[in-house]
Amino acid sequence: MAFPAYLATQVGYIIAxxxxxxxxxxxxxxxxxxxxxxxxxxxxxxxFTVVKNPDYxxxxxxxxxxVTFKPIVExxxxxxxxxxxxxxxxxxxxxxxxxxxxxxxxxxxxxxxYSTVGEPDMDFICLNCExxxxxxxxxxxxxxxxxxPEEVVKLFGDGVxxxxxxxxxxxxxxxxxxxxYPKFNLAKAKELVAKAAPNHGGSISIQLxxxxxxRQALIIQALQSMWQAAGMTVSLxxxxxxTYIDQLVGGxxxxxxxxxxxxxxxxxxxxxxxPTTANPxxxxxxxxxxxxxxxxxxxxxxxxxxxxxxxxxxxxxDKLLAEDLPYLWFSRAxxxxxxxxxxxxxxxxxxxxxxxxxxxxxxxxxxxQIWMKA
Amino acid sequence: xxxxxxxxxxxxxxxIFFISIVAFLLVHLLPGDPSTAILGPNDTAQARAExxxxxxxxxxxxxxxxxxxxxxxxxNLGISFLTHQTVxxxxxxxxxxxLELIIVSQLLAFLVAxxxxxxxxLRPNRLFDRIATTSTYAMLAVPTFVIAVILVLVxxxxxxxxxxTGFNPIGQGLWQNLKTVLxxxxxxxxxxxxxxxxxxxxxxxxxxxxxxxxxxxxxxxxTPYILLRHALRPSSFALLAGAGLSIGSLFTGAxxxxxxxxxxxxxxxxIAAINSRDYLVVQGMxxxxxxxxxxxxxxxxxxxxFLDPRIRRA
Numbered sequence: 001m002a003f004p005a006y007l008a009t010q011v012g013y014i015i016a017x018x019x020x021x022x023x024x025x026x027x028x029x030x031x032x033x034x035x036x037x038x039x040x041x042x043x044x045x046x047x048f049t050v051v052k053n054p055d056y057x058x059x060x061x062x063x064x065x066x067v068t069f070k071p072i073v074e075x076x077x078x079x080x081x082x083x084x085x086x087x088x089x090x091x092x093x094x095x096x097x098x099x100x101x102x103x104x105x106x107x108x109x110x111x112x113x114y115s116t117v118g119e120p121d122m123d124f125i126c127l128n129c130e131x132x133x134x135x136x137x138x139x140x141x142x143x144x145x146x147x148x149p150e151e152v153v154k155l156f157g158d159g160v161x162x163x164x165x166x167x168x169x170x171x172x173x174x175x176x177x178x179x180x181y182p183k184f185n186l187a188k189a190k191e192l193v194a195k196a197a198p199n200h201g202g203s204i205s206i207q208l209x210x211x212x213x214x215r216q217a218l219i220i221q222a223l224q225s226m227w228q229a230a231g232m233t234v235s236l237x238x239x240x241x242x243t244y245i246d247q248l249v250g251g252x253x254x255x256x257x258x259x260x261x262x263x264x265x266x267x268x269x270x271x272x273x274x275p276t277t278a279n280p281x282x283x284x285x286x287x288x289x290x291x292x293x294x295x296x297x298x299x300x301x302x303x304x305x306x307x308x309x310x311x312x313x314x315x316x317x318d319k320l321l322a323e324d325l326p327y328l329w330f331s332r333a334x335x336x337x338x339x340x341x342x343x344x345x346x347x348x349x350x351x352x353x354x355x356x357x358x359x360x361x362x363x364x365x366x367x368x369q370i371w372m373k374a
Numbered sequence: 375x376x377x378x379x380x381x382x383x384x385x386x387x388x389x390i391f392f393i394s395i396v397a398f399l400l401v402h403l404l405p406g407d408p409s410t411a412i413l414g415p416n417d418t419a420q421a422r423a424e425x426x427x428x429x430x431x432x433x434x435x436x437x438x439x440x441x442x443x444x445x446x447x448x449x450n451l452g453i454s455f456l457t458h459q460t461v462x463x464x465x466x467x468x469x470x471x472x473l474e475l476i477i478v479s480q481l482l483a484f485l486v487a488x489x490x491x492x493x494x495x496l497r498p499n500r501l502f503d504r505i506a507t508t509s510t511y512a513m514l515a516v517p518t519f520v521i522a523v524i525l526v527l528v529x530x531x532x533x534x535x536x537x538x539t540g541f542n543p544i545g546q547g548l549w550q551n552l553k554t555v556l557x558x559x560x561x562x563x564x565x566x567x568x569x570x571x572x573x574x575x576x577x578x579x580x581x582x583x584x585x586x587x588x589x590x591x592x593x594x595x596x597t598p599y600i601l602l603r604h605a606l607r608p609s610s611f612a613l614l615a616g617a618g619l620s621i622g623s624l625f626t627g628a629x630x631x632x633x634x635x636x637x638x639x640x641x642x643x644x645i646a647a648i649n650s651r652d653y654l655v656v657q658g659m660x661x662x663x664x665x666x667x668x669x670x671x672x673x674x675x676x677x678x679x680f681l682d683p684r685i686r687r688a
Binding site for chain 2: 240
């Protein structure tokens with residue numbers, strides 16, 4: 001069932017033999033593909049420019065002659081660049097910026113907040129189920145009861161985010177009516193901390209890691225305060241993204257603020273959720289949750305073409321995640337793409353057979369059918 | 375004079391030698407196997423073999439240094455294992471941006487600071503002097519990133535005169551280039567204006583009380599002539615020393631402005647390389663920035679000898 005979705009990932013990319021056989025560094029810096037645009041130039045940290053591919057197999061496309069991608073790291077700089085007409089189109093992940101640009105008539109915006117293809121990205125805390133205090137289910141339960149997602153969303157959602165304590169967003173067929181995820185209950189959290197503490201030397205100390213982002217810093221400070229209110233000792237560590245990823249993959253963390261799981265079909269998340277990928281040295285199941293029931297459900301979803309069987313399988317996955325608690329959910333992590341009014345058709349791709357393609361998911365969009373209004 | 379310059383050149387060579395050792399050791403001070411740290415996720419057999427060849431990691435430390443410094447003298451600072459581009463190429467892109475940013479910002483700073491100081495020093499503690507001195511206090515107090523953000527919001531976002539981010543090389547036209555350089559240069563110049571104004575004003579006030587100035591006035595020379603021909607040169611030593619330090623530190627100190635304006639200069643690239651643990655780029659950029667710093671200060675020292683005969687004679 002998920003095969004077409006897999007084909008739209010790296011699995012489906014056709015790479016030229018000439019590139020694979022090229023022993024020089026040009027093979028890595030000058031890609032050869034089958035897409036609508038051809039490589040033109042790349043200046044690391046500055047721009048990547050592509051030009052129209054005259055031999056593109058879909059006649060009449062693309063409409064644009066040149067597209068320049070600029071890596072503007074800071075969200076505010078990107079927003080200012082759009083507002084000053086320095087750029088035409090920008091991707092953003094920041095709820096405050098999504099709100100600002102959404103409410104302005106000078107721009108047009110597409111977000112995955114209200115409709116999405118499959119599952120959107122989720123904001124959550126990833127807990128290491130293999131080592132440290134978070135390997136104890138009672139500690140994970142204490143953390144879940146001590147976390148108030150409503151408060152987090154109220155403080156940092158900028159009026160854009162809504163609470164989501166499930167792997168799936170509201171309206172998804174895979175979302176069970178009640179997955180059993182723990183609701184905020186400080187008294188219960190304190191009770192669980194008292195129960196678990198003797199097994200951890202008398203007190204529970206958690207280190208929460210995150211990337212060095214100002215908004216994230218505030219979020220993890222709020223979590224620190226919530227968890228400490230339940231009687232745990234919490235230290236924060238904001239580390240560079242490459243180190244952060246190393247620690248997630250290598251399992252050298254206890255709790256990590258994370259976002260993940262955008263996929264057009266739930267089977268594409270198999271690699272992140274399956275116990276088969278929770279083993280060293282490189283565990284893509286970062287939480288290392290090895291519940292065999294999850295594997296059974298994932299296999300059921302993967303091997304059945306019957307819709308109801310798949311729905312049942314992925315609802316079971318969600319319920320088991322709420323029981324095992326490898327993830328503490330908060331809300332959806334929204335993506336948006338905003339353009340000035342001259343940029344047309346940036347979320348309405350039409351497939352070669354005339355059907356409508358997937359417009360915008362997980363921050364990814366296709367520039368093939370964009371045109372600019374004079 | 376020649377002996378003085380010769381001595382300073384020897385000092386410069388020694389300093390650069392020590393800088394090169396520190397830059398070389400940067401990779402070796404990383405925890406664990408340097409090749410693993412440098413290659414990170416690109417740690418393939420082919421990449422490892424290439425790195426061994428580049429850095430001679432299987433040789434003794436002095437031999438490794440010799441291999442590395444020989445490569446540096448041949449313009450070979452290694453290849454980034456992240457972007458697969460040469461470090462020399464990355465520096466070749468970044469260095470001219472910093473150079474232009476520094477030249478334009480310092481020209482702006484001198485253009486504002488020198489006339490202000492000349493007028494203020496002429497009548498110290500009068501209204502103009504007080505306004506200028508207070509304003510420069512304010513300039514010193516406001517951090518560069520705040521000025522940069524205000525400039526972007528007002529000039530780029532509201533009025534749309536200049537772009538908010540990005541850099542156009544001079545090859546795309548002088549005006550296109552200046553459009554991307556002026557705002558960051560102004561942001562950098564504000565702090566320099568305040569420092570240069572204060573240094574020059576203080577020295578000018580002292581110089582204007584010297585006997586030779588009184589003599590010039592007695593001869594009936596005009597005030598602008600006295601200021602520009604007699605007072606400015608002997609009052610500019612502290613200004614030049616300040617400029618030397620300021621310009622040198624801008625090579626890496628401008629990174630906040632470079633990040634806000636997305637200018638891929640040395641500071642910006644250095645931060646990006648540190649964040650992505652692209653250690654050969656970090657090594658190359660740090661070496662170039664440090665050498666630029668000492669060479670600029672050397673240039674300023676030499677300039678002093680032309681301005682002040684006492685240094686030549688000492």
